[in-house]
Amino acid sequence: MFRIEFDYDQLLQQAKSIEGVADQLPFALSLAMNRSADVTRNLLIRSTWPTHVKQRNASFIAASLTTRDARASKQSLAVEIYDKLDRGNLQMQAKGGTRSPQGGSNLAVPASNVPKTSRGVPARLRPKNMPAAVRKGDVLYAKDKKGRLRLLYVLKHQTKIPKRVPFYEDFAASMSRELERTIPLAVGKAMATRRR
Numbered sequence: 001m002f003r004i005e006f007d008y009d010q011l012l013q014q015a016k017s018i019e020g021v022a023d024q025l026p027f028a029l030s031l032a033m034n035r036s037a038d039v040t041r042n043l044l045i046r047s048t049w050p051t052h053v054k055q056r057n058a059s060f061i062a063a064s065l066t067t068r069d070a071r072a073s074k075q076s077l078a079v080e081i082y083d084k085l086d087r088g089n090l091q092m093q094a095k096g097g098t099r100s101p102q103g104g105s106n107l108a109v110p111a112s113n114v115p116k117t118s119r120g121v122p123a124r125l126r127p128k129n130m131p132a133a134v135r136k137g138d139v140l141y142a143k144d145k146k147g148r149l150r151l152l153y154v155l156k157h158q159t160k161i162p163k164r165v166p167f168y169e170d171f172a173a174s175m176s177r178e179l180e181r182t183i184p185l186a187v188g189k190a191m192a193t194r195r196r
Helices: 008-017 022-052 060-064 090-095 167-192
Strands: 097-099 107-110 134-136 139-143 149-156 159-161
Touching: 022 060, 022 167, 090 097, 090 167
Parallel strands: none
Antiparallel strands: 097 159, 107 149, 134 139, 139 149
């Protein structure tokens, strides 16, 4: 998780320079942080994800990334963009790592000729649904219509997942850029709506 920190005294001085009042600063910061998080979420959805991953379901990342229940308020000046579906291994895509089997003893890594849909390998071609599959060592084959063996899966005890998507780097850069732009606007709005 990336953290962006502010010097509160410096922000207070900046707010006073544009005729802001200190009691409105938490409200202004929460506005700026939420707006910046929305812009950053859109950047991650429209630019970061599609340029680094082959998308099979274009709406997946938009449904997955959200700020709901993690938005900034006057009492809590923190905002978070998180994976609410927890289906795409987004953390593993962003940091890299090692993937291990969940239930069995091996991961079935599909060969490049296995067709994939928006939900991955079709159910009819998954190893557990193929009783006629032939296993030779750490490889699964299936017979085609002519009786020849066709490579489907390579079985591995674990597999390395490379760092593919720079979510954290893009988040930090976008939030910093957007906060510089939105804090003065948010202070102005907070002062305009201030009760006197």
